[in-house]
Amino acid sequence: MTKTDMRTAILEAKKAKGMTWEALAGAVGISPEFLCSACLGMNSLSAANAESCAEALGLGPDVASALTEFPKKTWDQTIPTDPLIYRFYEIVGVYGETLKEVIHEQFGDGIMSAIDFSMDVSKQEDPKGDRVVVTLNGKFLPYKSW
Incomplete structure (x- = not known):
């Protein structure tokens, strides 16, 4: 299968x-x-x-x-048209460099792991409209010099 x-x-x-x-x-x-x-x-x-x-x-x-079975982690490289998924692309497009700057300022030069990683999606009730709370939690991996 x-x-x-x-x-x-x-x-x-x-x-x-x-x-x-x-x-x-x-x-x-x-x-x-x-x-x-x-x-x-x-x-x-x-x-x-x-x-x-x-x-x-x-x-x-x-x-x-x-x-x-181990997955082959590939996906269609075109920008998705599903509105919810597209919004995540939009968030990274608008705030990606900000995230990079803040992470580098706080941790140094490196990346957030998507392997040593967890994610949580929760609902925050709000009288003005419920909120989506997405927490991405990845280990910081500094770049090494050699």
Whole structure:
């Protein structure tokens, strides 16, 4: 089973069962954000977590096996047209250099890891309109001189 086939099977089963990513993550025992990324094909799971995920969705060992395979992290390099995803491109376009300047000022010359990394998405209720809170938490990796 390919990662694309796995993704389709998972999304169809999740929809059929009316499950949320949070509920599925609770059944697996990992964060909803990481589980979603793995189910969409951009990360892999341990065998135990993959089996728990497939079982919770009523899917077979072929899906569990595909979940454990290392991903090829590629995506369409064109700017997305989905409004929500596009806004993240817009945020990086407008604030990317600001983030770079502030990170370099506070940490020095380096990058934020996307490997030693976690992400949290939460809802902040507000009478003027609910807020989306996205926290990206990556280890700082300084550039080395040699």
